[in-house]
Amino acid sequence: MVKGLFEFLTLCVLVFTGRPTHASPLELNPPRVVVRYGDSVSVNCRTSATDHGGMGWEATFGGTGLEQDVNIVTWTVDNLTDWTIEPKCYINLIDGEQPVKVLPVILYKTPDSVSISVLRHSGPMVEGTEYQLQCDIQNIAPLRNLVVKWYKGNEPLDNVTYSNVSKTPVDVSPTLMIIPSRDDDGAQYRCRAELDLGPEGPQPPLVMTSEPLDFTVFYPPTFSRPEAETLDIRVGEEMTLNCTAAGRPTPLYIWQSSHVQDALFTPPSKLPGTYTCTASNLIGKISKTFTVNPKPKGSSRTFYAIIGSVLALALALIVIAYFVYKQRADPNSTI
Known part of the structure; x- marks a missing residue:
């Protein structure tokens, strides 16, 4: 029963695909590349097949054509400028199959400029009023790898990411709503464009930061x-x-x-x-x-009268204390 089920599944694969499935005989090194716009790139395609009718690269730039009696072909471009390029390594097997492996290419470009401004406002701000900050990022690619970060001084405020799959350079202008207080007077706001291109890309990620925007807040x-x-x-x-x-x-x-x-x-x-x-x-x-x-302001006569009274009272207390002491020390003595 198990054998019959296996034969049935094999038949289904042959019916729907027209051929049996097996591992690809092609291996790319590196398996994916991240390239700065205008830079060079080189990738090897190697085969594990010992008997084939030739192999090569198909691409808008750097294609090799079919090469015979080789087990490795190299795709090379000295100046990569095609944003949508998809190089494909292929091999012609003896059984008539032609396996293909596509090389993932990320072509990137850092922004021409990054700047910060306040929309529809100029001059000092007023405490408790809402304002909209805008970060203008010019000519950057690819957008899906961009992270825009907002800062007040060194304090992070917000991050903005994009899901757009466009590969060509674009301009973006994310915004941030703020309500300044008097504590913001003299503060500096800035935005930062960060291209996070993964482990194959530059490390640490590429960063461009705007000039600081100085805040003056009236209150x-x-x-x-x-x-x-x-x-x-x-x-x-x-x-x-x-x-x-x-x-x-x-x-x-x-x-x-x-x-x-x-x-x-x-x-x-x-x-x-x-x-x-x-x-x-x-x-x-x-x-x-x-x-x-x-x-009322007191007179000097009143002041001296008070001082004299205090001194007289103190003297009287001293005399009385002396005679009491003498009386107790010698009861037979007379005053």
Whole structure:
């Protein structure tokens, strides 16, 4: 039964293929190639068949024609520029078969340029607003081996890959959406085009990086101490109220009703009260209140009177302590 099943399967192979199956007598070395556009390439095709009617290479460039009495033929091209080339090594066997082996060829080209820009925007950015970055990569192949990487400084942000099987050079412009914050002010963004061509390709993978895009981010003022402040001031003394705020562009300051454009303000010592500071720039504004309370200034006579009273009390305590000590040391003594 097993023999009959084997004969049936063999018959099926012969019916559908017209010939029995067997291992290919051809071997390519190397089995696949990765070539830079315009470079040379050379591949050997060897046969294990001892008796054949000739072998050769068929290709748009570098074909050899049929060669007799050889067991190896070489495909060579000095300047490979055909993006779609598919070299085929073939052999004519005595039984009339012609096995063929196709050489996989990856022809690559690094990009002419890689640049980064902000779409539909120029000048400083505004905190909390969405922007679209674009990476323009010119004239690169093959696209399916391209990986585009986005960076903020040295921090990786995103990777973009392609499934397009086109072998010829193309232009691509991947994008990245961002919403900058004040922490992005002064940051540098860049994109990198990386051709990963596998183990047969250049190692490490070929890389071209854009020039950095410097970020300027505008944001509204914020106080380092946003809460209202209450302070005491003696008549005749000076006090400086600090209304410093962080913002970009640099904030301007207005105190109460006077147009004092400064973060520090010294109010008149004889005019305690409430002072309001407003810090503003192109993006927004914020206010803070200072309440200054009067505090009576003590006289020098009062000061010396207090000091004298303290000294007199201390002396009296010392005298009392002395007589108590003497009394306990000699009970029969008299004062």
